[in-house]
Amino acid sequence: xxxxxxxxxxxxxxxxxxxxxxxxxxxxxxxxxxxxxxxxxxxxxxxxxxxxxxxxxxxxxxxxxxxxxxxxxxxxxxxxxxxxxxxxxxxxxxxxxxxxxxxxxxxxxxxxxxxxxxxxxxxxxxxxxxxxxxxxxxxxxxxxxxxxxxxxxxxxxxxxxxxxxxxxxxxxxxxxxxxxxxxxxxxxxxxxxxxxxxxxxxxxxxxxxxxx
Numbered sequence: 001x002x003x004x005x006x007x008x009x010x011x012x013x014x015x016x017x018x019x020x021x022x023x024x025x026x027x028x029x030x031x032x033x034x035x036x037x038x039x040x041x042x043x044x045x046x047x048x049x050x051x052x053x054x055x056x057x058x059x060x061x062x063x064x065x066x067x068x069x070x071x072x073x074x075x076x077x078x079x080x081x082x083x084x085x086x087x088x089x090x091x092x093x094x095x096x097x098x099x100x101x102x103x104x105x106x107x108x109x110x111x112x113x114x115x116x117x118x119x120x121x122x123x124x125x126x127x128x129x130x131x132x133x134x135x136x137x138x139x140x141x142x143x144x145x146x147x148x149x150x151x152x153x154x155x156x157x158x159x160x161x162x163x164x165x166x167x168x169x170x171x172x173x174x175x176x177x178x179x180x181x182x183x184x185x186x187x188x189x190x191x192x193x194x195x196x197x198x199x200x201x202x203x204x205x206x207x208x209x210x211x212x
Contacts, residue, residue: 046129047173050208051173058080060079060114061077061080061126061169061177062107063075063076064128064181066102071097072095073096073097074181074185076182078197080205084210086195089201090110090113091183093187100146103128106126107124107131108156111156111157114156120159120161121161123165125168127168127174127177134150183198
């Protein structure tokens with residue numbers, strides 16, 4: 001169940017060197033462990049299955065895909081409600097990009113859609129731990145293009161409310177977002193599905209909703 005926790009704060013990005021979140025590196029209080037942004041202790045292991053948000057919230061799962069040889073990349077993501085029902089999905093190809101740029105671009109696009117739809121307090125989840133750690137105040141990026149994506153994400157975060165949360169999930173818990181990212185390779189232009197998902201991801205949606 002999604003818990004209420006402290007605000008994300010603002011990302012501080014230097015396009016030539018690094019992207020991090022203010023407050024990084026603070027020591028854990030003596031006698032206890034630091035708390036992660038999803039409410040679980042930061043030392044806890046990542047989830048292996050998709051978890052539902054609490055009633056009244058939406059959850060975004062995002063994913064980026066970059067083909068090893070050509071580095072042609074695509075992005076995708078999905079919003080679901082507390083029953084696991086499909087709300088919105090998106091997919092698009094983004095040209096030549098690294099896997100980290102694709103992951104950040106997938107997150108950025110998902111946040112843009114939340115802002116456009118007036119959704120606040122969303123739970124954001126991805127299987128790229130480095131990207132999650134950047135937002136959770138535990139990592140830096142050094143690529144110039146990664147930093148540009150971070151700057152765009154930084155501008156979106158304050159628009160999503162103080163109770164937004166971010167967590168990492170293992171790949172098997174991010175199957176629907178991965179399916180949308182794969183679809184992006186074949187899309188000639190950015191695409192958004194509302195209410196009715198594409199056939200390619202239906203079985204994964206059903207498995208997640210059933211807790212499998």
